[in-house]
Amino acid sequence: LNTFTYSPVLPEEISIILPTVIPEKAVCDQAYLSQKNPFAWDEAETFASGKTTYDQVCAACHAVDGSGALPGVTDLSIAEIQSALRTNSGEFLCIVAEGKGTMPGWKNTLSLDQIWQVLTFIANLKQ
Numbered sequence: 076l077n078t079f080t081y082s083p084v085l086p087e088e089i090s091i092i093l094p095t096v097i098p099e100k101a102v103c104d105q106a107y108l109s110q111k112n113p114f115a116w117d118e119a120e121t122f123a124s125g126k127t128t129y130d131q132v133c134a135a136c137h138a139v140d141g142s143g144a145l146p147g148v149t150d151l152s153i154a155e156i157q158s159a160l161r162t163n164s165g166e167f168l169c170i171v172a173e174g175k176g177t178m179p180g181w182k183n184t185l186s187l188d189q190i191w192q193v194l195t196f197i198a199n200l201k202q
Contacts, residue, residue, distance in 0.1 A: 103169035103170075107166070107168050107172065108165040108166060108169065110164070110165045110168055112164045112191050112195060113188075113191060114191055114192065116161060116195060116198050116199070117199070118195065121192050121195045121196075122192075122196055124189075125192035125194070125195045125196030125197070126196045128192060128193050129196050129197070132185070133193065136178075137149070140200065141197060141200045147177070149178075151200060152200045152201055153201075154201065157200065157201065160197060161198055164194060167194055168194065171190050171193065172187075
């Protein structure tokens with residue numbers, strides 16, 4: 076005889092922040108494309124702050140390791156994505172801020188610093 080028990084109490088509190096916009100495609104103007112990461116890509120404090128935000132707003136779709144938890148979600152853990160992020164950081168800023176396809180825009184939810192911190196974290200996923 077198997078017994079199933081259910082407890083509505085979670086072992087720890089889970090905090091998920093919901094996006095404000097889900098656009099069809101990213102609208103990247105020069106204001107985004109010309110921006111560069113104001114943080115050093117290898118700065119430990121920025122990495123830690125970015126991880127905290129990533130865990131709250133990104134991991135549900137992109138997975139904790141960036142490999143993509145949902146079908147069709149970009150695998151952020153591959154070297155080509157991380158290289159492109161460091162080279163074209165303004166484009167990635169635009170995608171996170173404005174959204175693209177099913178990726179929601181976060182500009183009304185996250186500060187610019189928080190977005191750059193998340194991008195810094197993503198750029199170091201496999202390092």
